[in-house]
Amino acid sequence: MYTHAFFFYFFSFIAIFSALMVITSRSTINSVFFLILDFISVGCLFIMVGAEFLGMILLIVYVGAVAVLFLFVVMMLNVAEQKQSWFMGKKSTHIPIGLLFSVLIFLELLVVVGGWKYKENLMTSSTLNMDKKISNTHEIGSVMYTDYVLYFQISGIILLLSMIGAIILTYRKRENIKRQSYFNQISRERSSAVEIKEVSFDKGVKIDD
């Protein structure tokens, strides 16, 4: 029990600390790395409450793919040079907007927590009864593809659409560009490429006619 509590406080301390560091650290690269640390420790917390499938998926999807893209963007944009903090600027418009959003999120949290407080059977009515013998991967799989298959498919299609949209926005067809055709390259034969010509002395041959 003590070990469990110890690990819980260990991971949650790291999670909160790195979340704070994400928004306060000066260099953008460091905030991305703290974000990754945050993802990892939240993944560990997921595993600690017994949701090992969610924890691992969090690691694979967010840390293994999404955060790599974050890093890419940050490294490519060269925003690491940003030295002075935008808190100090007089004309900063970030603070009111940030305040607005944080107040909104705080209100949402209030609604959620208030729901717990005032309706006691909310948790039990909205959660599924888990069978302890079956691992939660099985459990998620059996629900996701039966009861919630439509939502699952729709979310997949939304992702696909956004991917196609991003490709269409950035794609432009360029003319006059030489592309390799692998099929032509491989199917090239000696007879179509090399020709032996008799060269008579002092005359030469015409090429490319």
Place this chain on the structure above:
Amino acid sequence: MIEGINFLFGEIYRILFVLIPVLVSVAMIVWFDRRVWGLVQKRKGPNVVGPFGLFQTLADALKYFFKEIIIPSSANKTIFILAPIITMTLALVAWAVIPMSENFVLADINVGILYLFAISSLGVYGIIMGGWASNSKYPFLGAIRSAAQMVSYEVSIGIIIINVLLCVGSLNLKDIVMAQQNLWFVVPLFPMFVIFFISALAETNRPPFDLPEAEAELVAGYQTEYSGMMYAMFWLGEYANILLMCALGSILFLGGWLPPIDIFPFNLLPSPIWMVLKILFLFFLFAIIKAIVPRYRYDQLMRLGWKIFLPFSLIYVVLTASFLMYFDLLPKAGAL
């Protein structure tokens, strides 16, 4: 309290019992790799230090150990030092779930295969961090190439794993091996085995996909600015990763610790030895390929990953699923 300490020491003992063999076999495998490479090219390879040159890697490690660690003045020091540590730690941490026999496994977790997949997808960070923190052109180019390469080949490895999981019905590595008692998955899923092997080459940055460290173009890629022990850590982590991929391949397709046929002469050997033999066989293929195949060009590599492997393995998922569905062979829920 005393019990807790005893438990802790017991765990450390068990962990060392896995870690030290892995580190020693990494040293041996480097020797084996260079030896095979040499023999293919009609050279002798390392044969001077110790019997058959077996201690060559130890000598190299000793040399690295005594070299000065140089940190470029314009480098980001923290990240520069963290990068090789992360590479090596991740490569070793993954060994916790590899089962060497039915009882010989450090952590027998439910989502073993996802854990391995997650750890190998984290492996890209060591390379990106090293390449970026060096603050120099070649390492950065190498890191960018490598990140794109590893992310794209992970996708096809993931789908290949789905193929195997469809036949098993569990994410536990032990269950995956035990499901192959009658038939190794290399037989029904042979095309997936080939694609897995090639993707593993790309995932571990081995030739012919060693673009991140293509010495003709990028000096040494992301390792250019590293020296001494830090370079050695990158190098150890890389080989530990290769061994891990071989172990994963033998668990997914070659039946892990199971003997080929469970009859008299084969089941005499203890199961960990079968596992080691299979890992060695896969590593031998890695080494041979390093010697005989020229390096891919970058766009060819990307095309192979996204336009050939990904669609093909997706189609194979559909085929496997419909075959299992049609013949009613799907593993029943809760059977394992």
